[in-house]
Each structure stands twice: as structure tokens, then as C-alpha cells.
Amino acid sequence: MGKKEENLLENKPEWVGVKYQFYPLTEAIIIGVVSFCAIFLTTYFIYVQTLNAQKGEIREGLLRTGAVCAAFVDGDGHGQFISQDQEQTVAYTRALQPLKNTLHADSTIAFVYTLVMKNDKVFFILDPTPAGIKGTDGIETKSHIMEPYPEASPVLIRALKEHIRIAEQEPYKDRWGFFLSAYIPVYDSHHQFVSILAIDIRADNYFKRLEPIKRATIRAMVTAFFVSFLIAALVWFMRNFSKTMNNSRHKIYKDYIRLKNGDHL
Numbered sequence: 001m002g003k004k005e006e007n008l009l010e011n012k013p014e015w016v017g018v019k020y021q022f023y024p025l026t027e028a029i030i031i032g033v034v035s036f037c038a039i040f041l042t043t044y045f046i047y048v049q050t051l052n053a054q055k056g057e058i059r060e061g062l063l064r065t066g067a068v069c070a071a072f073v074d075g076d077g078h079g080q081f082i083s084q085d086q087e088q089t090v091a092y093t094r095a096l097q098p099l100k101n102t103l104h105a106d107s108t109i110a111f112v113y114t115l116v117m118k119n120d121k122v123f124f125i126l127d128p129t130p131a132g133i134k135g136t137d138g139i140e141t142k143s144h145i146m147e148p149y150p151e152a153s154p155v156l157i158r159a160l161k162e163h164i165r166i167a168e169q170e171p172y173k174d175r176w177g178f179f180l181s182a183y184i185p186v187y188d189s190h191h192q193f194v195s196i197l198a199i200d201i202r203a204d205n206y207f208k209r210l211e212p213i214k215r216a217t218i219r220a221m222v223t224a225f226f227v228s229f230l231i232a233a234l235v236w237f238m239r240n241f242s243k244t245m246n247n248s249r250h251k252i253y254k255d256y257i258r259l260k261n262g263d264h265l
Contacts, residue, residue, distance in 0.1 A: 022243035024236045032232025039224035047217040054210055058201075059167035062182035065102065066199040067165070069112060072098035073126070075188035078114065078195055081125050084144045092126075092145075099128040102199070110179060111200040113143060114186060115152075117160040122152040125195060139175055151175060156198065159183035163193045171203035178203035 074095055086092050099112045113127040124143035131142045143149070151174035152160075159166050160183075167182035179200040186195045 022239055024239040024243060027239050028232040028236035031235045032228045035231045036224055036228035039228065040221065043217060043220045043224060047213065047220075050213050051210060054213060055169075058180070058206060058209060059169075059182060062180070062199055062201065063165055063167055063184065065106060065109070066112070066182050066184040066197055069098055069102040069199065070184040070186050070197040072101075073114065073186045073195075073197060075186050075192075075194040078125065078186065078188075081145050083146065086145060087131070095126055096128040099126060099197075103128060108201050108205055109199060110202045110205075111176070112197065114195045114197050115149060115156070115160065116195045117157070122149040122156065122160065123147060124149055135176070141176065149174075153181075156181070156183055156196070159185070159196050171206055180206045 077091060077095060080086075081092060081095070099114075102112050103109055111127070111129065113129075114125045115122055116125055117123075124147045125145055127143040129142040131140070131144075133141050135141055153168065153172050155166055155168050158164070163185045165182075165184050168180055171178050171180045173179075179202060181198050181200045184197045184199070185193055186197050188194050
């Protein structure tokens with residue numbers, strides 16, 4: 001060994017003879033888990049915000065469609081319908097026309113109808129669904145004039161009492177199925193409250209519109225897992241390489257000490 005090399009080793013920095021501790025697998029697992037958790041939480045936050053935004057858009061869309069329909073309902077003539085016998089009259093047929101137009105204009109709308117409240121009980125008035133048609137459960141799909149609606153949700157009752165525009169936050173179930181509904185007040189020509197117009201979409205249609213967000217989130221989670229795995233693998237490789245290099249450096253230093261002391265390798 002030359003004199004220059006000996007001087008360098010004599011004046012070595014403190015780290016030359018230090019044997020650092022490396023735990024490649026443990027460090028890789030910890031960093032991989034932390035990475036996955038960070039990506040998972042970020043993705044979940046975006047998922048919740050996007051899902052809520054989409055739900056809000058669906059509710060707002062129902063309210064907008066219902067508001068257009070309610071504007072064409074004859075509020076002045078609405079109060080005359082008090083008996084199922086009136087369903088064969090020309091006035092009833094004419095009153096149903098705006099509701100029929102709404103159903104024909106948007107195929108996603110399942111039902112549109114009006115309701116009133118008398119003595120704290122809710123009753124149907126206008127419903128353009130054809131009479132005599134029954135669902136798979138044997139229940140007639142049409143609601144008739146002054147037919148009671150005991151399944152009225154708290155949101156619907158609030159709309160009837162407070163005369164406000166409002167939509168259900170989530171789908172609910174009644175005798176006709178599972179629906180998401182919006183409620184819009186109907187007024188007469190003197191701007192006096194007359195009834196609530198309700199507009200429904202089926203729950204399966206509602207969930208179908210949310211499905212792309214859920215699928216995208218699942219794909220993002222799977223991608224997050226593989227990215228975290230790659231990060232962990234890279235950490236393991238780098239730390240294992242550093243461990244090997246440190247061991248080699250430490251062995252060279254020990255060999256030098258032995259040679260310096262006159263020991264044989």
C-alpha cells in the first residue's frame with residue numbers, strides 16, 4: 001500500500017469503520033404500507049366528493065324537470081278533483097297532459113304525480129299512469145284521485161307543510177318500488193299553494209348513474225396497490241444494495257486494521 005493511501009486511511013472520516021444497521025424488508029413493508037394508505041385516503045376523499053357531487057346533480061336535475069312540469073299544471077283547476085269518479089272527465093284528462101308530456105320527454109322518469117295533504121294525511125290527485133296496469137307484485141301502478149299515501153316520507157310531508165322545493169337524499173321504498181323523488185310546489189294564479197308535484201326515478205337507474213364513479217375508484221385502488229408494491233420493491237432493492245455496500249466497506253476496513261497490526265487475513 002502506498003504512503004498516500006496510508007495517510008488517507010489514517011485520516012479517515014468517522015463513518016468508514018461504522019457498520020450501519022439495515023432492515024431492507026421491514027423498511028420496504030413500512031414504506032409500501034404508508035404509500036398505499038396515503039394514496040388510498042386521497043382516492044377515497046376524491047371518491048366521496050365526486051359521488052356527492054353526482055348525487056347532487058341527479059337531485060338538481062329532478063328538481064329542474066319537476067319545476068318545468070309544475071309550471072304547466074293548472075293550479076286553479078286542481079282543487080276540483082275530489083273523487084275517483086272524475087277520472088273519466090275531460091277536465092281530468094286535460095289536467096294530466098303536462099304530466100304526460102314530462103314522462104314522454106324523459107325516459108328515465110318513472111312517475112310524476114301530484115299530492116295534497118288533508119287532516120295531516122297525504123292523498124294522490126293527478127297521475128297520468130294508465131289505469132288497470134299491475135306490476136309483478138299485483139299492485140296497480142296508477143294512483144287514483146284521493147287515494148291515501150300512508151308511505152309518505154318525512155321529506156314529502158315537510159314539502160307539503162312548508163311548501164318548499166326539496167329532493168330525497170337517498171332512494172326510499174313504497175308499495176310501488178324503490179325510488180329517488182323530488183317535490184315541487186304547485187300554485188294557482190293568485191300564487192296560493194295548491195299541491196306538491198312529485199317526480200320519481202327508479203333506484204336502479206339512480207345507482208346505475210353512480211356506478212362509473214365506483215368502478216373508477218376500484219381501478220384507482222388496484223393501481224394504488226401496484227404502485228405501492230413497486231415503491232416497496234425499489235426501497236428493498238436500494239436498501240439491500242446499501243447494506244451489501246456497507247458490509248463490503250466494513251470488511252475492507254477490518255482487513256486493513258488486521259494488516260496494520262501485522263495479522264494475517
